[in-house]
Amino acid sequence: MKCPECGLDLSDFYKFCSRCGAILASPIDVNDSSFDEPKRRILAAISQRNMTDKVISPWWVLLLVITMFVVYAVYFAILLSRIFSSDPTDPDEILDFWEGSFVVLMVGSAVIQAGFCALAYLMIKRLNQHFGRERALRMAVLDLVRVASIPTRKADIVAPEVYQMESVSNYMEKERDPLIWTIGIGLSIVTSVISAVAFLLAREDMASGLGMPGLGLSLGISLPLSLISLICTFYVLYFLSKDMYEHDGRWYNYSHTARIALSKLGFPKGGSFRVSRLPERSMVLYIVLSLFIGIFIYYWWYADLKDPNEHFKSQWEFEDHLQRTLNLR
Numbered sequence: 001m002k003c004p005e006c007g008l009d010l011s012d013f014y015k016f017c018s019r020c021g022a023i024l025a026s027p028i029d030v031n032d033s034s035f036d037e038p039k040r041r042i043l044a045a046i047s048q049r050n051m052t053d054k055v056i057s058p059w060w061v062l063l064l065v066i067t068m069f070v071v072y073a074v075y076f077a078i079l080l081s082r083i084f085s086s087d088p089t090d091p092d093e094i095l096d097f098w099e100g101s102f103v104v105l106m107v108g109s110a111v112i113q114a115g116f117c118a119l120a121y122l123m124i125k126r127l128n129q130h131f132g133r134e135r136a137l138r139m140a141v142l143d144l145v146r147v148a149s150i151p152t153r154k155a156d157i158v159a160p161e162v163y164q165m166e167s168v169s170n171y172m173e174k175e176r177d178p179l180i181w182t183i184g185i186g187l188s189i190v191t192s193v194i195s196a197v198a199f200l201l202a203r204e205d206m207a208s209g210l211g212m213p214g215l216g217l218s219l220g221i222s223l224p225l226s227l228i229s230l231i232c233t234f235y236v237l238y239f240l241s242k243d244m245y246e247h248d249g250r251w252y253n254y255s256h257t258a259r260i261a262l263s264k265l266g267f268p269k270g271g272s273f274r275v276s277r278l279p280e281r282s283m284v285l286y287i288v289l290s291l292f293i294g295i296f297i298y299y300w301w302y303a304d305l306k307d308p309n310e311h312f313k314s315q316w317e318f319e320d321h322l323q324r325t326l327n328l329r
Contacts, residue, residue, distance in 0.1 A: 028266035030327050034147055041140035043328045045133055046319045052129035053312040056122060058305040064115045065298050071108030078104060102195070110192040116301070117186045120236050123304060124178035127243060130308070131173040134247075134315070138169040138254055141322070145261045154265055161261035168254040173247060176239065184232030191222035191229070234287060237297070240304040241281050248278045248311050255318045267325050274317050278307050 142165045149155040149162075255275060263269070281303065290297040322328075 038140050038144035039326055045137035048133050052133040054126045055309045056305050058302045061298055061302045064112055068112050075105045106192040106195050110189045113188045117182050120185050121178045121182040124176050128175045141258050142169050148265045158261045158264050161257045164257045168250050181236050185229055187225045188229035191225045194222055237300050237304055238283050244307050245278055252277055276314050
């Protein structure tokens with residue numbers, strides 16, 4: 001016989017491969033009718049990946065960052081043009097100066113913030129959908145191992161793997177509400193709009209001799225809303241990183257254990273596949289860098305977009321391997 005893992009020729013009485021240590025088992029009939037139900041569920045879960053595992057290009061973050069620089073460039077261009085063309089002693093021209101530049105800055109900021117809100121919504125939603133699909137896949141593979149261990153009388157042999165697969169499959173990942181967290185991040189849009197409106201109304205307040213009470217009121221509203229938005233943004237980035245990393249670790253252990261169990265039961269190897277882990281990211285370091293080096297937060301957005309993409313691609317390789325192993329169409 002040949003070792004299903006490394007291909008070494010071995011005598012029939014061998015139970016383990018002398019080269020790689022793989023467990024040698026008699027080939028199993030993957031077309032056995034008793035496997036039809038778990039195989040159907042496995043195929044159903046795999047076929048949903050195009051709907052749940054959406055690869056979002058990290059370049060969207062770069063596009064928003066470029067948009068931000070364009071907005072600031074326009075803002076400073078307006079400032080410079082007004083400085084050299086306005087009469088500094090004319091109150092109306094001073095108001096025109098600040099109104100034009102500040103409103104452009106606030107409207108541009110609102111557009112950029114809306115873009116990040118849309119990204120946050122999509123990122124949270126796809127994680128929820130992926131968690132649900134993967135759990136269905138894990139349960140189906142586990143049931144296949146259980147069913148296959150009965151006719152082959154190998155329930156005791158695969159008991160350690162079944163126990164590990166059960167512990168992972170029974171774990172319920174926490175689902176986050178994408179709408180609530182998007183609204184939390186989107187409070188920054190409200191502050192931009194309030195500030196822009198307050199500046200537009202400042203001229204009427206000054207003309208009536210009331211000073212600029214609207215600006216003071218807008219500041220009193222904007223500051224707490226901005227703080228809440230910032231906290232929500234940090235927390236969303238935090239749980240997107242943390243949930244994905246922990247989920248990736250569970251999947252890594254599960255896929256490795258499932259492959260061993262299927263090998264013990266005599267399922268064909270089904271070809272090789274890549275198994276990789278996501279890098280662990282220090283949340284404390286990322287928060288500190290984002291607070292003191294503001295632009296770093298855009299890298300954090302980039303990482304939270306990129307990591308699930310890498311996880312999906314790695315998992316798809318296992319799923320393709322599983323389809324070859326089970327002769328699924």
